Amino acid sequence: xxxxxxxxxxxxxxxxxxxxxxxxxxxxxGIKIPTLCYHPRLPIVGACRVCVVEVEGxxxxxxxxxxxxxxxGMVIKTDTERVKAARRLVVELLLASGxxxxxxxxxxxxxxxxxxxYELKIEQPRFSAEPPRHPLDNANPMIYRDxxxxxxxxxxxxxxxxxxxxxxxxxxxxxxxxxxxxxxxRSYGDSNCxxxxxxVQLCPVGALVENKARFAGRxxxxxxxxxxxxxxxxxxxxxxxxxxxxxxxxxxxxxxVTNQGSLCVKGRFGYEFIHHPDRLTTPLIKEDGRFREATxxxxxxxxxxxxxxxxxxxxPDSIGGLSSARCTNEENYLMQKFMxxxxxxxxxxxxxxx
Amino acid sequence: MTVAGLAAAFGSGAMTNSLAEIAGGEVFFLTGTNTTxxxxxxxxxxxxxxxxxxxxxxxxxxxxxxxTRFADIWLRQTPGTDVALINGLMHVIIEEGLxxxxxxxxxxxxxxxxxxxxxxxxxxxxxxxxxxxxxxIRKAARLYAGAKRASIFYAMGITxxxxxxxxxxxxxxxxxxxGNVGIESAGVNPLRGQxxxxxxxxxxALPNVYTGYQQVGDAAARKKFATAWKASGLPDKPGLxxxxxxxxxxxxxxxxxxxxxxxPLVSDADLKHVEQGLKNLAxxxxxxxxxxETAQLADVVLPAACFAEKDGTFTNxxxxxxxxxxxxxxxxxARADWEIxxxxxxxxxxxxxxxxxEDIFAEFTELTPSYAGISxxxxxxEGGIQWPxxxxxxxxxxxxxxxxxVRGKGLFHPVEFIPPAELPDKDYPLLLTTGRVLYHxxxxxxxxxxxxxxxxxxxxxxxxxPVDALELGVAEGEKVRVASRRGEIEIPVAVTPRSLQGTxxxxxxxxxxxxxxxxxxxxDPIGKIPEFKVCAVRVEKLG
Numbered sequence: 010x011x012x013x014x015x016x017x018x019x020x021x022x023x024x025x026x027x028x029x030x031x032x033x034x035x036x037x038x039g040i041k042i043p044t045l046c047y048h049p050r051l052p053i054v055g056a057c058r059v060c061v062v063e064v065e066g067x068x069x070x071x072x073x074x075x076x077x078x079x080x081x082g083m084v085i086k087t088d089t090e091r092v093k094a095a096r097r098l099v100v101e102l103l104l105a106s107g108x109x110x111x112x113x114x115x116x117x118x119x120x121x122x123x124x125x126x127y128e129l130k131i132e133q134p135r136f137s138a139e140p141p142r143h144p145l146d147n148a149n150p151m152i153y154r155d156x157x158x159x160x161x162x163x164x165x166x167x168x169x170x171x172x173x174x175x176x177x178x179x180x181x182x183x184x185x186x187x188x189x190x191x192x193x194x195r196s197y198g199d200s201n202c203x204x205x206x207x208x209v210q211l212c213p214v215g216a217l218v219e220n221k222a223r224f225a226g227r228x229x230x231x232x233x234x235x236x237x238x239x240x241x242x243x244x245x246x247x248x249x250x251x252x253x254x255x256x257x258x259x260x261x262x263x264x265x266v267t268n269q270g271s272l273c274v275k276g277r278f279g280y281e282f283i284h285h286p287d288r289l290t291t292p293l294i295k296e297d298g299r300f301r302e303a304t305x306x307x308x309x310x311x312x313x314x315x316x317x318x319x320x321x322x323x324x325p326d327s328i329g330g331l332s333s334a335r336c337t338n339e340e341n342y343l344m345q346k347f348m349x350x351x352x353x354x355x356x357x358x359x360x361x362x363x
Numbered sequence: 364m365t366v367a368g369l370a371a372a373f374g375s376g377a378m379t380n381s382l383a384e385i386a387g388g389e390v391f392f393l394t395g396t397n398t399t400x401x402x403x404x405x406x407x408x409x410x411x412x413x414x415x416x417x418x419x420x421x422x423x424x425x426x427x428x429x430x431t432r433f434a435d436i437w438l439r440q441t442p443g444t445d446v447a448l449i450n451g452l453m454h455v456i457i458e459e460g461l462x463x464x465x466x467x468x469x470x471x472x473x474x475x476x477x478x479x480x481x482x483x484x485x486x487x488x489x490x491x492x493x494x495x496x497x498x499x500i501r502k503a504a505r506l507y508a509g510a511k512r513a514s515i516f517y518a519m520g521i522t523x524x525x526x527x528x529x530x531x532x533x534x535x536x537x538x539x540x541x542g543n544v545g546i547e548s549a550g551v552n553p554l555r556g557q558x559x560x561x562x563x564x565x566x567x568a569l570p571n572v573y574t575g576y577q578q579v580g581d582a583a584a585r586k587k588f589a590t591a592w593k594a595s596g597l598p599d600k601p602g603l604x605x606x607x608x609x610x611x612x613x614x615x616x617x618x619x620x621x622x623x624x625x626x627p628l629v630s631d632a633d634l635k636h637v638e639q640g641l642k643n644l645a646x647x648x649x650x651x652x653x654x655x656e657t658a659q660l661a662d663v664v665l666p667a668a669c670f671a672e673k674d675g676t677f678t679n680x681x682x683x684x685x686x687x688x689x690x691x692x693x694x695x696x697a698r699a700d701w702e703i704x705x706x707x708x709x710x711x712x713x714x715x716x717x718x719x720x721e722d723i724f725a726e727f728t729e730l731t732p733s734y735a736g737i738s739x740x741x742x743x744x745e746g747g748i749q750w751p752x753x754x755x756x757x758x759x760x761x762x763x764x765x766x767x768x769v770r771g772k773g774l775f776h777p778v779e780f781i782p783p784a785e786l787p788d789k790d791y792p793l794l795l796t797t798g799r800v801l802y803h804x805x806x807x808x809x810x811x812x813x814x815x816x817x818x819x820x821x822x823x824x825x826x827x828x829p830v831d832a833l834e835l836g837v838a839e840g841e842k843v844r845v846a847s848r849r850g851e852i853e854i855p856v857a858v859t860p861r862s863l864q865g866t867x868x869x870x871x872x873x874x875x876x877x878x879x880x881x882x883x884x885x886x887d888p889i890g891k892i893p894e895f896k897v898c899a900v901r902v903e904k905l906g
Contacts, residue, residue, distance in 0.1 A: 151815040173403075174410035174433075203801060204819065205403060221815065234690035237677045239670040240804050242555030243382070243404045244679025244747070249671055249690035256671055256691055266747050267382050267679060273403035275804060279816050282669070282809040283691070287653055289666035290695025300664065305696065305706070312621075312663050313710035315646040319619045325598070329608040329617050332568035333624030333700075334557040337675025337687055339723040340700040341559070342566040342574060343715065344623055347704050348602075350594035351713045355570050355579050355602030356617070359563045360805075361366070362522075362606055362892040363630045 016083040031062055031073035031085055042087050043096065043125055045103075045213055046162035047074040050269055052171055057162050058099050059125065062087045070095050097129045105136035108157035109214075115153070116215030119228035122160060123214075143188065149198035150220055151278045152209055156188050159216035165189060165208030172271060177202045204274040210261055219258050221278065226252035235262050238276040239335065243267055245276055256283050316352065325353035332359040366564060366576075367889045368531025369551060372539070373763070374770025376576070377561065379550030380514060380762040381681045381749065385409055387548040390510035392503075394423040394445065394534070395520020395896075398430050400801040402518075402554045402680075406430065409516075419510075421503050423448060424520065425796070426868060427861045436503045442796050442866060443783035443897040444493035446526055448500070449533040450780065451489030453540055454481045455504035462508065463542030470768065471539050473775035480777035492780060508541050512548040519556060519798070523895040525784050527887040532776040539773045545764035555680040557805065558670075562678035565734070565750070566727060570602035575731035591730055594713075604891040606631070606884070612640035619646040623700055624667065628656040629806035629874050632884040632893035633849045650703055653808045656874055667700050668693035674720040675701070676742070682760070683747035684737055783897035784885040787865065791847060791899035793831065794866045797878040798896075807872040823873030824857035827902065828864040832856065835902055844903045845869070850880035853905065867902065871895075 046057035055075030065084035143156035181190030191200035246265025250258035263270035292308030366376030398406040412418035486497035649661040705715035802820035854876035869878035883898040
């Protein structure tokens with residue numbers, strides 16, 4: 010086929026699809042190139058230069074996330090000293106440009122910059138610079154924003170504008186004063202942000218983190234359980250982030266068929282109800298107008314007896330059941346089976362109409 | 364409502380197409396869906412296509428919802444005039460010869476009867492009813508009909524009217540007229556408001572059907588279920604809908620109710636009567652995760668596990684069956700709903716022995732042809748699967764009615780405009796419409812217990828147009844009394860031009876200022892859905 014070409018990458022002759030990026034090709038053939046501003050769900054900008062590689066004949070190093078494999082016989086080197094030195098320089102400059110103290114950072118252990126520093130074997134930062142001293146934006150319970158840790162990769166900006174199309178944040182100011190801002194540089198809480206949290210999910214460092222999950226546990230202790238969101242009918246795939254039997258955070262599952270990692274404010278941040286102290290924890294029976302706690306045996310026996318008596322006396326159609334659009338398929342099936350086979354009535358419905 | 368209207372036209376009452384197909388759409392026609400607030404992630408797909416310039420957007424909605432910012436054409440119809448507006452669009456499409464004649468001839472029936480009715484719905488006539496400029500009706504008709512693949516999306520703004528079923532049939536008419544059913548990136552797409560409305564309908568939690576929409580009135584279906592369930596005398600008469608049960612309770616015909624995970628005392632129309640009905644029951648058992656307003660009226664309350672505490676499946680709006688997985692233990696003695704039902708059945712002398720949710724799934728897939736090919740094993744491997752999926756090798760169905768409608772030929776319905784049951788008058792001069800907001804979900808029992816969501820939206824407001832606010836002499840944040848023929852509430856004002864002048868909007872999540880104290884319980888005759896979207900109210904200054 011004409012769109013297949015053969016190129017050499019790190020000394021191996023491989024088949025490439027004409028037009029694909031060097032990064033895509035490398036990933037496919039099992040060569041890891043570090044990235045930072047790149048994210049598979051986002052438009053490519055080639056801004057951070059962490060993914061640079063050598064292409065024979067090219068004047069300068071090229072950003073592999075953006076550079077297409079076009080020519081038959083192209084020779085690509087991803088791991089030369091020149092490449093490594095360039096990557097190291099980029100990362101060292103990023104390290105110097107902000108307040109990157111992993112000990113005091115919620116993202117410790119879940120940080121792409123930290124990973125890069127380690128991968129590139131950077132032991133001592135070469136440069137020092139004044140920290141930017143941006144004020145913290147932490148007045149809302151959902152998103153904690155510390156721009157002193159921001160590396161201006163722009164993933165949040167692309168997520169907000171091109172994935173969610175909420176158009177809330179963008180690059181503001183210029184040159185060394187550049188930072189990510191909302192309209193009129195307000196805090197998230199005072200802006201028109203709708204708290205979908207796409208920016209948090211895409212942030213590679215600790216600049217944007219889930220405020221509710223701060224100090225709830227370390228990333229390496231989190232057990233992720235993929236499941237389906239409990240709110241609207243979209244059916245987004247979410248990951249319950251669990252520590253010690255508690256859901257401490259919800260994140261979008263990037264392999265979710267309907268959402269590819271995106272969520273809305275309810276799906277991402279509306280999980281406090283799970284462990285809320287108001288949850289019912291024991292059956293209740295009303296006596297003289299007041300509830301008292303009961304055992305399951307008591308509560309189910311009363312219910313079975315009452316329903317049985319009413320069925321006996323007034324017929325099965327004197328009983329109605331409401332199933333629930335919040336419950337599972339299995340539970341809805343069982344509820345209608347119960348009403349039809351056990352009670353003997355078709356008086357079964359749920360809130361589809363409401 | 365959706366199931367009835369689409370089933371009558373196409374033979375299947377579900378979203379015809381898939382969410383992934385939005386990316387390939389040419390024209391989206393959104394009506395009665397506040398998509399960015401109620402289906403935010405679906406809205407992102409639409410906004411992506413529109414901002415990239417690959418799709419055009421028509422929004423027909425009385426409120427200035429966020430999607431109107433992205434719309435090429437915004438038709439701002441008077442609430443409750445949808446049939447007239449859609450008929451007007453079709454009138455233009457036929458008049459200008461823009462419809463798909465070949466498709467209409469080969470794949471549909473009933474066109475001539477509908478055409479007859481459409482004759483009088485000229486743009487001028489429709490402008491008089493719906494308040495939409497004739498020119499905009501023409502433009503929208505041309506844009507929709509001019510696309511190769513145009514998709515319609517709608518939600519409760521279409522269904523919650525006394526003409527809800529008619530509204531859905533009208534949308535089905537429009538789609539068929541332009542050959543937009545049975546092809547990719549098109550169709551008629553109801554966006555289901557709750558995580559598992561689709562599944563609850565599919566699995567037979569409806570008064571007239573067993574699983575997979577097998578009719579209780581059909582003797583063969585009854586026999587099949589009676590055999591599988593080892594149950595004799597399954598009733599053949601459709602039962603009461605949720606909206607009929609409460610009045611039946613008030614009249615004393617219904618003596619007991621078993622309510623699982625529903626909160627009619629916030630969600631239903633005309634709450635005063637809902638309360639009377641529930642209080643009139645001889646026995647009420649409520650199974651829920653919180654002591655909801657409804658549960659407080661119960662004789663017995665059974666504590667249930669929430670979604671994070673149990674295994675199972677949900678079926679999303681695009682018919683995709685997906686896994687729900689247990690991550691944490693339920694609090695205290697709370698148990699999964701299916702375990703509670705099975706235990707109760709056993710105590711009533713009927714054995715329901717399941718070791719797991721998967722056991723139940725395996726039982727109903729055997730009884731449900733559209734789910735027959737789906738298993739937990741496949742879901743684990745493939746992620747979600749869209750029904751119909753009749754065999755284990757079947758890949759699932761991204762879009763319905765390809766080459767042939769489920770009912771054979773698509774059926775056009777001649778539909779006449781009928782005004783809402785209660786319109787503003789001298790005593791109740793404003794029109795009330797209700798709905799949801801981004802930050803809350805249904806009756807608020809989950810979302811109102813969340814600090815994050817409450818930070819953004821702590822209480823309900825009545826949205827009042829600036830001109831109406833001026834006339835009423837009420838200011839932003841001022842608490843007012845809103846009264847209808849059914850009841851009254853006190854609620855703070857939000858002054859905003861989002862609603863038309865003369866129309867106020869109240870979200871229904873907030874029990875202390877419950878919109879449903881005001882709403883009109885009159886029902887669509889077929890779908891039995893209340894007219895939540897239109898009733899007459901009065902707004903008064905306090906004190």
